[in-house]
Each structure stands twice: as C-alpha cells, then as structure tokens.
Amino acid sequence: xxxxxxxxxDLILQEGANSTLRCNFSDxxxxxxxxxxxxWGQLINLFYIPSGTKQNGRLSATTVATERYSLLYxxxxxxTDSGVYFCAVGGTSYDKxxxxxxxxxxxxx
Amino acid sequence: DAGVTQSPxxxxxxxGQQVTLRCSPKSGHDTVSWYQQALGQGPQFIFQYYEEEERxxxxxxxxxxxxxxxxxxxxxxxxxxxxxxxxxxLCASSQSGTRAxxxxxxxxxxxx
Numbered sequence: 526x527x528x529x530x531x532x533x534x535d536l537i538l539q540e541g542a543n544s545t546l547r548c549n550f551s552d553x554x555x556x557x558x559x560x561x562x563x564x565w566g567q568l569i570n571l572f573y574i575p576s577g578t579k580q581n582g583r584l585s586a587t588t589v590a591t592e593r594y595s596l597l598y599x600x601x602x603x604x605t606d607s608g609v610y611f612c613a614v615g616g617t618s619y620d621k622x623x624x625x626x627x628x629x630x631x632x633x634x
Numbered sequence: 635d636a637g638v639t640q641s642p643x644x645x646x647x648x649x650g651q652q653v654t655l656r657c658s659p660k661s662g663h664d665t666v667s668w669y670q671q672a673l674g675q676g677p678q679f680i681f682q683y684y685e686e687e688e689r690x691x692x693x694x695x696x697x698x699x700x701x702x703x704x705x706x707x708x709x710x711x712x713x714x715x716x717x718x719x720x721x722x723x724l725c726a727s728s729q730s731g732t733r734a735x736x737x738x739x740x741x742x743x744x745x746x
Contacts, residue, residue: 556733566722568677568737575733611676615733621690622667622726622735624676 527552529625531612537631538602546597546628548612556615556622557588559597563608571597571610602632636661638727638738646744647715655710655741659727665689666708667735668700669724677724683708684730712743720745 528551538544548557559571572579572586574595579586583602588595599606609627639658647653659666665684669677679692683702702708706727712719722742726735 558734560737566671566740566742568724568726570734570736573734613677613735621679621682621692623679624669626676 527554527614527616527623529612529614529623531610531625531628533628534626535629535631537633540602540604540632540634542602542632543598543600544602544630546599546610546612546630548595548597548614548625550593550595550612550614552593552616554590554593554614554616556613557595558613558622559586559595560611560613561606561608562611562627568611599630602630604632604634606630607632638663638725638736640723640725640738640741642741643739644742644744646746648746649715649717651715651745652711652713653715653743655712655723655725655743656707657710657725657727657738658707659725660736663727663729663736664706665728665730666702666706667726667728668708668710669726670694670719671722671724671740673721680710715745717745719743 530549560568576590585598612625615622667682668680671677682690686702697713722740725738728735
C-alpha cells in the first residue's frame, strides 16, 4: 500500500514566523488532502490538492504529483495555528485514505 | 448547512462490552468512512460505506462492523471491547465521484 511520510514531526514557531510542512508519498495518488487537527480533536479540511497550487489566506499548498510530494506553507503564524497537521492520500476514489503521522505545530506568543 | 455530526461525544465502556457509535453525513454526501485514531497517531481507516454496503475495509478484525441506512447515516459497532480499542473514532463523509472527505468531531471511547 501507499506509504506517507511527513516532516518535520514537531515544530515550534514564534508568532509571526513562516513555516513549510512536507508530505512524501510512495506511489501515484489521485487524492491528497491537508488537515489541521485542533487540540479538541476536530479535523479541519485545509486543502484538497492532488496536484497544483492553492492558496487560502495565510495558507497555501503545492503538490508535485510526478515527484510524489506536497508542501503546506503557513505564513505569519498565529497561536491558533497550533495543532497537528496531517497529509492524507488515496489512489483512486474507492481507495482507503492513508494518513501520514502528522506534524505537531506549536506557535508561541 | 450542517456538517458531519457524531454521537455520543464521549463514552466509557468495560472490557468485553459492545458499543455503537453513530454518524450523520454532511448534507448532500452519500459516502461514509470510519477511522480510529489512537493517542499521538494519525487516523487509521476502518471501513467505508456507500449505497448501504461496505465498499472498502482496512486492517481491522471482524469485531468491527458497520451499517449504513437509506438516509446515508451510519453506525460503527465494536464487539468484545479490548483495552486497545480506546481511541478517538472519527467519521468522514464525501460525495460519490469526489474524493474530498469532511470529518465529524469524533467520539472518544475509553475502555476500562
């Protein structure tokens, strides 16, 4: 099955700093999503991005499907950005979605 | 537009008991997937339901079973609970033909 890796595993940022989170996957995917899990456990959709680049406010994401990686950019980080960021991938629309191990982000004032 | 809802929020059960968790998908969604998330780990896929049938299954024993109703809502049943079943159980819904999944708030199950 598809293997998913995320880096770094942990990240501590000063408020206002920028960061880049990376997701590597071992096979072709037709489905890639980035999620933010808040401290209460809620998984919040950030991007559905099997290829290309998308932006939403201070967040943007790029997936290079041919090289099997995706990047999530967080600019001008805020304390509310704290939590765990997951990359999740799937092969076809019927394939189970595989989550990476996550990047735990702490933004300190 | 209501998002994905799950009930109950928290649940405490004893080893050997059975539990049923419930999920209502986002409006317009017809596919429901269930995930188990142990502390400190990413969610693990349990199974997916579409048209009231199990379409995909992850690496979980038969003690885990499910059901989808005509209104697309779903239940997850776990029999003969083990201490290791303690986890956050997440339900996600999606619309057939699309792949983006939307998650509910989860049910936190504690087995003592």
